[in-house]
Amino acid sequence: MNKSRVEAFSxxxxxxxxxxxxxxxxxxxxxxxxxxxRQLLARWxxxxxxxVSFLVIGIMWLNHHTxxxxxxxxxxxxxxWNLLLLMTVVFIPYPTAVFxxxxxxxxxxxxxxxxxxxVMTVNALMWSGLWLHASVGRRxxxxxxxxxxxxxxxxxxxxxxxxxxxxxxxxLLNAYVCLAFHGVLALYYAFDPISRRLxxxxxxxx
Amino acid sequence: MNKSRVEAFSxxxxxxxxxxxxxxxxxxxxxxxxxxxRQLLARWxxxxxxxVSFLVIGIMWLNHHTxxxxxxxxxxxxxxWNLLLLMTVVFIPYPTAVFxxxxxxxxxxxxxxxxxxxVMTVNALMWSGLWLHASVGRRxxxxxxxxxxxxxxxxxxxxxxxxxxxxxxxxLLNAYVCLAFHGVLALYYAFDPISRRLxxxxxxxx
Amino acid sequence: MNKSRVEAFSxxxxxxxxxxxxxxxxxxxxxxxxxxxRQLLARWxxxxxxxVSFLVIGIMWLNHHTxxxxxxxxxxxxxxWNLLLLMTVVFIPYPTAVFxxxxxxxxxxxxxxxxxxxVMTVNALMWSGLWLHASVGRRxxxxxxxxxxxxxxxxxxxxxxxxxxxxxxxxLLNAYVCLAFHGVLALYYAFDPISRRLxxxxxxxx
Amino acid sequence: MNKSRVEAFSxxxxxxxxxxxxxxxxxxxxxxxxxxxRQLLARWxxxxxxxVSFLVIGIMWLNHHTxxxxxxxxxxxxxxWNLLLLMTVVFIPYPTAVFxxxxxxxxxxxxxxxxxxxVMTVNALMWSGLWLHASVGRRxxxxxxxxxxxxxxxxxxxxxxxxxxxxxxxxLLNAYVCLAFHGVLALYYAFDPISRRLxxxxxxxx
Numbered sequence: 014m015n016k017s018r019v020e021a022f023s024x025x026x027x028x029x030x031x032x033x034x035x036x037x038x039x040x041x042x043x044x045x046x047x048x049x050x051r052q053l054l055a056r057w058x059x060x061x062x063x064x065v066s067f068l069v070i071g072i073m074w075l076n077h078h079t080x081x082x083x084x085x086x087x088x089x090x091x092x093x094w095n096l097l098l099l100m101t102v103v104f105i106p107y108p109t110a111v112f113x114x115x116x117x118x119x120x121x122x123x124x125x126x127x128x129x130x131x132v133m134t135v136n137a138l139m140w141s142g143l144w145l146h147a148s149v150g151r152r153x154x155x156x157x158x159x160x161x162x163x164x165x166x167x168x169x170x171x172x173x174x175x176x177x178x179x180x181x182x183x184x185l186l187n188a189y190v191c192l193a194f195h196g197v198l199a200l201y202y203a204f205d206p207i208s209r210r211l212x213x214x215x216x217x218x219x
Numbered sequence: 220m221n222k223s224r225v226e227a228f229s230x231x232x233x234x235x236x237x238x239x240x241x242x243x244x245x246x247x248x249x250x251x252x253x254x255x256x257r258q259l260l261a262r263w264x265x266x267x268x269x270x271v272s273f274l275v276i277g278i279m280w281l282n283h284h285t286x287x288x289x290x291x292x293x294x295x296x297x298x299x300w301n302l303l304l305l306m307t308v309v310f311i312p313y314p315t316a317v318f319x320x321x322x323x324x325x326x327x328x329x330x331x332x333x334x335x336x337x338v339m340t341v342n343a344l345m346w347s348g349l350w351l352h353a354s355v356g357r358r359x360x361x362x363x364x365x366x367x368x369x370x371x372x373x374x375x376x377x378x379x380x381x382x383x384x385x386x387x388x389x390x391l392l393n394a395y396v397c398l399a400f401h402g403v404l405a406l407y408y409a410f411d412p413i414s415r416r417l418x419x420x421x422x423x424x425x
Numbered sequence: 426m427n428k429s430r431v432e433a434f435s436x437x438x439x440x441x442x443x444x445x446x447x448x449x450x451x452x453x454x455x456x457x458x459x460x461x462x463r464q465l466l467a468r469w470x471x472x473x474x475x476x477v478s479f480l481v482i483g484i485m486w487l488n489h490h491t492x493x494x495x496x497x498x499x500x501x502x503x504x505x506w507n508l509l510l511l512m513t514v515v516f517i518p519y520p521t522a523v524f525x526x527x528x529x530x531x532x533x534x535x536x537x538x539x540x541x542x543x544v545m546t547v548n549a550l551m552w553s554g555l556w557l558h559a560s561v562g563r564r565x566x567x568x569x570x571x572x573x574x575x576x577x578x579x580x581x582x583x584x585x586x587x588x589x590x591x592x593x594x595x596x597l598l599n600a601y602v603c604l605a606f607h608g609v610l611a612l613y614y615a616f617d618p619i620s621r622r623l624x625x626x627x628x629x630x631x
Numbered sequence: 632m633n634k635s636r637v638e639a640f641s642x643x644x645x646x647x648x649x650x651x652x653x654x655x656x657x658x659x660x661x662x663x664x665x666x667x668x669r670q671l672l673a674r675w676x677x678x679x680x681x682x683v684s685f686l687v688i689g690i691m692w693l694n695h696h697t698x699x700x701x702x703x704x705x706x707x708x709x710x711x712w713n714l715l716l717l718m719t720v721v722f723i724p725y726p727t728a729v730f731x732x733x734x735x736x737x738x739x740x741x742x743x744x745x746x747x748x749x750v751m752t753v754n755a756l757m758w759s760g761l762w763l764h765a766s767v768g769r770r771x772x773x774x775x776x777x778x779x780x781x782x783x784x785x786x787x788x789x790x791x792x793x794x795x796x797x798x799x800x801x802x803l804l805n806a807y808v809c810l811a812f813h814g815v816l817a818l819y820y821a822f823d824p825i826s827r828r829l830x831x832x833x834x835x836x837x
Contacts, residue, residue, distance in 0.1 A: 020636075021230060022230055022233070024640055025234030028647060029235055029441075030238055031644065033239075033647075034721065038725055040732070041729065043732070049733060053742065068714070071718075092281065096277040099237075100277075121252040124255040125255060203711065221494070235647075236447075298487065302484075306476065306480075309443065309444050310447055313452075320452070321458055324455060326458035327458040330462045430642070434646055442650055445650065508685075508686070515652065515653050516653055519658075526659075526661070532664035533670075536671065
């Protein structure tokens with residue numbers, strides 16, 4: 014199984030999913046153009062949900078790139094974990110649209126926040142599954158990937174799933190706080206020094 | 220004709236078609252947000268159809284990759300078979316959307332299941348055509364591709380068309396069973412040991 | 426200006442435009458599912474328009490690939506001709522959707538056929554412009570591209586524009602014949618022995 | 632961090648965003664097909680907005696390609712500036728659709744023009760941020776990139792932000808003039824001799 018072609022396919026899927034996010038912001042109805050300013054301002058939750066999901070998918074892409082750079086090769090099992098992971102990534106525009114629209118309309122906000130958080134949790138579980146498939150017994154890891162780093166990464170991936178599960182609880186308290194919580198989680202993964210350290214060891218045999 | 224550029228074009232089309240599947244799940248109408256939980260739960264058939272079609276296209280992509288790895292070169296004929304194949308792949312989101320919506324509404328379910336199965340059957344026929352064009356008289360196969368494997372593959376591709384034709388019959392019995400049948404067919408192709416054996420011989424001259 | 430990156434960008438645009446064609450076939454309204462078979466059968470013109478436009482874009486992609494393989498390098502002028510060409514390729518799903526829908530509804534068929542043909546004519550003019558920019562005075566052609574072939578290609582590109590202009594006349598006579606005419610034109614370009622000869626000389630210095 | 636994979640991801644996002652622009656032109660309603668010619672002619676502002684945004688994104692892609700060709704390497708900071716830049720590029724189809732629709736309906740035209748111009752201004756600011764991150768102290772620039780050129784480029788990027796901010800003022804005067812102003816700005820960047828000079832020095836060590 015050709016690793017670089019699976020990477021290219023995954024890159025394509027990430028690029029398209031992140032771009033389809035723009036379709037999640039509902040166009041004003043024709044009748045709404047007489048009060049267009051109000052219509053556009055009322056869509057700020059959709060814009061916020063767009064920005065959060067955009068950051069989430071962009072950082073996930075970076076994460077995907079880092080994980081694959083540590084793999085020596087890929088097997089059928091990893092291909093299917095990757096396919097399940099992509100299935101949850103591609104799905105993200107749907108709960109994003111629902112979340113933004115619920116906040117705009119002021120109805121179903123709690124349900125929408127729980128839905129969004131649940132999708133993110135399933136996505137985090139797929140990441141954990143992919144990582145565990147690749148790393149348990151060092152099945153697919155490069156020889157130069159440090160053993161100490163392996164434990165840290167496993168801790169980070171499973172811990173991420175717990176944080177996302179926690180976001181479902183936050184969704185039950187307040188939908189706006191929940192959206193902000195997802196934004197903070199994305200920034201945490203963006204600036205997290207541990208994954209940065211992981212990246213520094215990238216491609217450097219000891 | 221440059222083989223790797225045709226592969227890259229096909230990869231792009233597969234990646235986009237699989238991502239557009241997310242648009243097949245209908246957004247709730249604005250009036251539906253007062254009962255959003257019920258609206259979302261009622262969409263489980265659309266979600267199931269999304270998951271099945273996602274697996275189908277993902278596994279087809281893998282299959283495409285395997286077949287092309289056994290080709291020495293491509294000609295105009297193969298280009299057109301590939302274009303017809305892609306035409307049916309790109310079309311898949313349409314019957315997927317119709318199938319999910321019919322199951323949600325409880326109307327037209329049999330018609331939708333037959334339509335979905337017929338599209339998949341035409342797709343399987345395009346696969347057979349592409350394979351036969353490439354393999355009859357070993358027209359485009361690599362010299363190291365084993366002759367014994369060629370007969371097995373031809374049997375698998377034409378047999379696949381029959382299985383998909385059979386799914387039209389299943390659609391006439393029950394639409395839900397038909398959707399599950401397509402999921403099982405996808406899993407069969409995912410775990411089928413014969414195509415795995417095919418892959419193992421990939422790129423290894425005897 | 427990096428030629429291979431412009432090719433990759435163009436390939437991506439072709440792949441996405443061809444895939445977006447599936448969105449041109451209107452989904453049945455929720456109320457239409459009680460008579461789904463009739464609804465789907467009534468959409469055959471949209472399906473035919475989808476198939477014709479799919480072939481047109483697929484063959485254009487092949488054409489693009491062939492033309493670029495004869496270029497030694499690209500300049501800013503070619504980049505802008507290519508951008509204008511892509512602007513007309515990306516637009517094709519719009520008249521395709523209008524054409525299919527007009528034929529289904531039985532209203533505005535002549536207007537839709539003229540619109541579709543006019544867009545194809547503008548597209549053919551962009552092809553001519555791109556070719557003339559590259560070939561006049563052999564500005565960007567590879568040295569090994571035969572001078573005799575250059576005249577033939579110029580004749581084919583400008584002749585193609587005339588054929589597409591003729592399709593506007595056919596549109597005024599009958600919309601169905603016009604759609605079939607576009608299908609035949611696509612097949613003509615697919616099987617045309619001259620462009621095949623052009624391809625055979627590809628990359629082969631004399 | 633792998634520079635070429637970030638470039639490929641960005642290329643993909645540009646290619647998809649430019650192609651999604653076709654979805655910004657509203658399809659006529661089924662009832663509109665009895666007067667299809669009038670319906671299509673009334674959409675000329677959407678077509679004009681499509682053309683302007685297409686040129687803008689296409690030229691931005693070229694610009695992106697030129698800037699990245701001058702970078703020695705990329706770091707996390709540049710990755711995030713690039714992600715913010717792409718977030719504004721992907722968003723462009725939304726204000727494009729609103730702008731075209733407002734001009735067609737004759738309502739909310741000023742708001743739509745201000746909205747479109749504001750999005751372009753934010754986009755220009757992201758370009759400035761990305762450039763400053765890469766060039767201040769020559770952080771990521773290739774050694775052969777001339778110091779004199781660096782000042783010129785910084786001036787061009789920040790000046791571009793001011794021009795786009797000026798377009799908000801134009802939007803307050805007249806929406807049609809504003810759209811034309813954006814078209815002229817795109818052409819200015821397309822033919823600007825300074826960025827062409829920048830390109831000529833590309834990859835040529837002194």
